[in-house]
Amino acid sequence: MFLEIKDLSVKIENKNILKSLNLNINKGEVHAIMGPNGSGKSTLANVLAGKEDYEILNGKINFKDNDLFDLNIEERAQEGMFLAFQYPVEIPGVNITPFLHSAINSKRKRMNEDEIDNLSFAKLLKSRASDLGINIDMLKRSVNTGFSGGEKKRYEILQMSILNPDLAILDETDSGLDIDALKIVTDGVNKLKTKNNSFLIITHYQKLLDYIKPDYVHVMVNGSIVKSGGSEIAAEIEKDGFQKFQ
Amino acid sequence: MNSETLNTLDTYSKNKYKYGFVTEIDNDKPQKGLNEDTIKFISLKKNEPEWMLEWRLKAFSKWKKMKDPKWSNLSFPKIDYQDIYYYSAPKGFDKKPKDLSEVDPKLIETYNKLGIPLEEQKVLAGVAVDVVFDSVSVATTYKGELEKLGIIFCSIGEAIQKHADLIKKYLGSVIPPGDHSFSALNSAVFTDGSFVYIPEGVKCPMELSTYFRINAENTGQFERTLIIADKGSYVSYLEGCTAPKRDDNQLHAANVELIALEDAEIKYSTVQNWYPGDEDGKGGIYNFVTKRGLCAGKNSKISWTQVETGSAITWKYPSCILKGDNSIGEFYSVAITNNFQQADTGTKMTHIGKNTKSKIISKGISLGKSQNTYRGEVSFLRKAEKARNYTQCDSLLVGNQCGAHTVPYIESKNNTAVIEHEASTSKINEDQLYYCRQRGLSHEEAVSLIVNGFCKQVLQELPMEFAVEAQKLVSISLEGSVG
Incomplete structure (x- = not known):
């Protein structure tokens, strides 16, 4: 099993957020999690990425034959987990080039691969940026600083395409995007998809799933997955809302 | 003792008392403490003209009447000016390490x-x-x-x-x-x-x-x-x-x-x-x-x-x-x-x-x-x-x-x-920090990156060759403080 979440219960500040959640993802699969606000979708993303604010009450997560709880945030990232943030943070004064260059090399180091040199990296970054319709001038700016919502999301996808993760988690990547930006972002994701990597797409609306076709759709309500199935579920939600799952 | 100093001392012995300098000096061990003789000794060792010595002595007489400024937000024990060597060339004469193996790793x-x-x-x-x-x-x-x-x-x-x-x-x-x-x-x-x-x-x-x-x-x-x-x-x-x-x-x-x-x-x-x-x-x-x-x-x-x-x-x-x-x-x-x-x-x-x-x-x-x-x-x-x-x-x-x-x-x-x-x-x-670490950077790397970004406005004012070293220095200064 590629990713196996078993009986996961999580709380933050005395509030139980995830309750006995189960989810299995195989290599090459695209999963979507849909749910109303406050159902725990983003918590799941952050628990997977290793954010330290949460208390794990129960359960196990297995990722690529590792007990995920044995790995810290950066080790999970280096193992090939990528989280496209709902709200990417600004890091003033830090340019994307050295930032991503260090990131990719720390991953390569863990995988016992040779580091990528400055020149090759700069070329790679430029070509991926142009694929995603990102202006070269944007690469000269500080990470996310002064970016519009759409720019930030495109930037996340650029980083994802450089780091080439085994498991990409997209947390509400569609929020705040207009139709054109949504197309660019989802195109980027579709280009990256292979039979060796997997996607976990967290979204509120069905719209995103018009562009990225999931193999499985899960409905999450109140901290647990209440229904799983194919893309027909998304259509159901579009029609009737989350009401009937609650 | 380098040759310049020896020359100076030589001149001194030939021009005895020129500056009314009377203290017996042990050449290898300069005297601790600050007084007019210390200043005369420095001026003499540097073979300075008389106007320079006068300038120094005038400053010294001002210093004697002054108190150290107190406005700063610093706390440290009172400096004992009489417990300091004011001239010791070459520096650390007795304690020089012979090679790098004797230096703090x-x-x-x-x-x-x-x-x-x-x-x-x-x-x-x-x-x-x-x-x-x-x-x-x-x-x-x-x-x-x-x-x-x-x-x-x-x-x-x-x-x-x-x-x-x-x-x-x-x-x-x-x-x-x-x-x-x-x-x-x-x-x-x-x-x-x-x-x-x-x-x-x-x-x-x-x-x-x-x-x-x-x-x-x-x-x-x-x-x-x-x-x-x-x-x-x-x-x-x-x-x-x-x-x-x-x-x-x-x-x-x-x-x-x-x-x-x-x-x-x-x-x-x-x-x-x-x-x-x-x-x-x-x-x-x-x-x-x-x-x-x-x-x-x-x-x-x-x-x-x-x-x-x-x-x-x-x-x-x-x-x-x-x-x-x-x-x-x-x-x-x-x-x-x-x-x-x-x-x-x-x-x-x-x-x-x-x-x-x-x-x-x-x-x-x-x-x-x-x-x-x-x-x-x-x-x-x-x-x-x-x-x-x-x-x-x-x-x-x-x-x-x-x-x-x-x-x-x-x-x-x-x-x-x-x-x-x-x-x-x-x-x-x-x-x-979370964002950087999620991309695979260690906690320490992330802090260093963020701090360097914070300082960028100033670091970019440095001449090129200095700027790169300064960035590395910033990272090193942060070590051991994180985690």
Whole structure:
């Protein structure tokens, strides 16, 4: 099993957020999690990425034959987990080039691969940026600083395409995007998809799933997955809302 | 004992009592303590003319009546001036390590991280080196090139001998010996430092650096530097070294004076990384530095850039007196304190002339149990029509046992002055750390990246070759404070 979440219960500040959640993802699969606000979708993303604010009450997560709880945030990232943030943070004064260059090399180091040199990296970054319709001038700016919502999301996808993760988690990547930006972002994701990597797409609306076709759709309500199935579920939600799952 | 000193002593024995000098001196062990004889001894060893000795003695008599300034936010035991050696050349005479294996391995590790070549490491660590290595010949080559342009670049001692007219005219003209106790002390006992004179209309073609003024010279404890940029000239001067220097001296009190005449520009960059003491706050340098520049002529400009990461105590306010109309003063500063370090640093911009402008960008980063204070004074005198100041002070806290303080004073006697002041204090942001780590950077790498980003506005003011090293230094200064 590629990713196996078993009986996961999580709380933050005395509030139980995830309750006995189960989810299995195989290599090459695209999963979507849909749910109303406050159902725990983003918590799941952050628990997977290793954010330290949460208390794990129960359960196990297995990722690529590792007990995920044995790995810290950066080790999970280096193992090939990528989280496209709902709200990417600004890091003033830090340019994307050295930032991503260090990131990719720390991953390569863990995988016992040779580091990528400055020149090759700069070329790679430029070509991926142009694929995603990102202006070269944007690469000269500080990470996310002064970016519009759409720019930030495109930037996340650029980083994802450089780091080439085994498991990409997209947390509400569609929020705040207009139709054109949504197309660019989802195109980027579709280009990256292979039979060796997997996607976990967290979204509120069905719209995103018009562009990225999931193999499985899960409905999450109140901290647990209440229904799983194919893309027909998304259509159901579009029609009737989350009401009937609650 | 080097040959210069021997010559000096030789001269002394031939001219006995010339300066009424009576104390018996044991040559290998200079006397501790400060009195008129100490000063006479220094002046004699440096073979100085009588007017110089008088100048020193006058400063000393002022010092005796003064108390150390108390305004800073620093706490340290009272300095016992009688328990200090004021002349000890060569430095650390008895205790010099024979080779690098006798040097603290932590120091070597830092040198390696900074990518400093082995031969240079030896010099920095104070290893006795007798091979003549490259930089000395490099220095000589540069010296020849500079001489062709009429640029004078030598030790202050040499300048006192050879350029008495300039020294007499300018030494103490920006920092009068009686300014405060540390300037009086320095004026009385200074032993080394640099002298630079750029003739009218000459743009100095290279960055002048203490480094090229031959490594072996004993700079440090009571350094005195004087830089004069004549009309329409330009010079960029680099002071110090990014590598931590081994030094047995506890107290440093340097004075640096800059004078920019009409249309001249001086850019002065410092990276200060003296020994900061250990993790428990033991040892370390007390660094009491007075740096002041005078924009004497119209349209002149003086720009200070400093990266302060060393010393147990830093007390330093590089300042500009904007006397000439349209003159410009700038101050860019990064001060990082870690463990038990204390820094009280900032600037003073005094607007005297019309249309004078000043700009202050200060970035303070506090880690561990350290205290970091920005202290600044911007004043506009009555005649400073349409003068402007822009000040930006940002503090970054890493952890919750350190302190950041901002103490800006603004005083205006002219109502056409425009003053802008921005200040911010922030803690290193957990979300930023999470974001970086999610991309695969370690906690330490992430902190270093964020701090370097925070300092970028200042670091980019440094000359190219310095900037890269300074960035590495910033990262090294943060080590051990994270996690």
